[in-house]
Amino acid sequence: MPDWMATHMKLLILDRDGVINEDSPDYIKSPDEWIPIAGSLEAMGELSRAGWSLVVATNQSGVARGYYDVQMLNRIHTRMYKAANEAGGHIDAVFFCPHGPEDGCDCRKPLPGMIIDIARRYHMQPTDCIMVGDSLRDLQAIAAAGGHPLLVRTGNGESTEAAGNLPAGTLVFDNLAAVARHLLTHEPMRSAPTAE
Incomplete structure (x- = not known):
């Protein structure tokens, strides 16, 4: 078990598409197109019951591209919640x-802006x-x-793993359910954080 797993706070950052729900090359443009990956919601339930705080960090360039607006995105997220x-x-x-x-923001992954904001x-x-992607x-x-x-190997994960060049220390799991099992087996001692 990596040393950091025993000491970090119980906050887990999750990418959305390909981790919680099925990804689509055509974007998730409506609540009806939001389809959970088998086992992901149950894994989130197990983590929540164990005191983990779950935060989603997702690129949604479909807004900038005009495929859907923020109101529709909120409806999709309401379905996810x-x-x-x-x-x-x-x-x-x-x-x-x-x-x-091309917008030059600092929040679009792979830049760390969203992670820093969450922290x-x-x-x-x-x-x-910790982030699952x-x-x-x-x-x-x-x-x-x-x-x-x-x-995780769901979504684009298998091709990401196959391409190599993963950041040092990356741990690989079949899916979010496997992540949950691992984290709950190596339960850290610190309590969940609270947001401002």
Whole structure:
């Protein structure tokens, strides 16, 4: 078990598409297109019941591209919140980047802006943060913040793993359920953080 697993706060940052729900090359543009990955909601329920705070950090360039607006994105996230709640889980917050690749923001993964913002809101050091992602940019974002990257093989995860070049220390799991089993087996001693 890595030493950091025994000492970090119980906050888990999750990418959305490909980790919690099925990804789509055509973007998730409506609540009906948001389809949970088998076992992901149950895993979130187990983590929530064990005292973990779950925060979603997601790039949503579909807003900048005009595929959907922030109101529609909020409706999609309402469906996600409800689905997680029905499985006994609680999503503490959703952080999203609405910008496109050319917009020059600092929040779009692989930049670490969202991770740093989450750490600040939860009174944590970015180096104590853990993020689960399926794409290299997720892993690069948490690594750039000094935190701990976990790759799942769902979504784009298998191709990300096959391509190599993962940040140092990346742990690889089949899916979010496997991440939950691992974290709950190596239960840290510190309590969940609270946001401002």
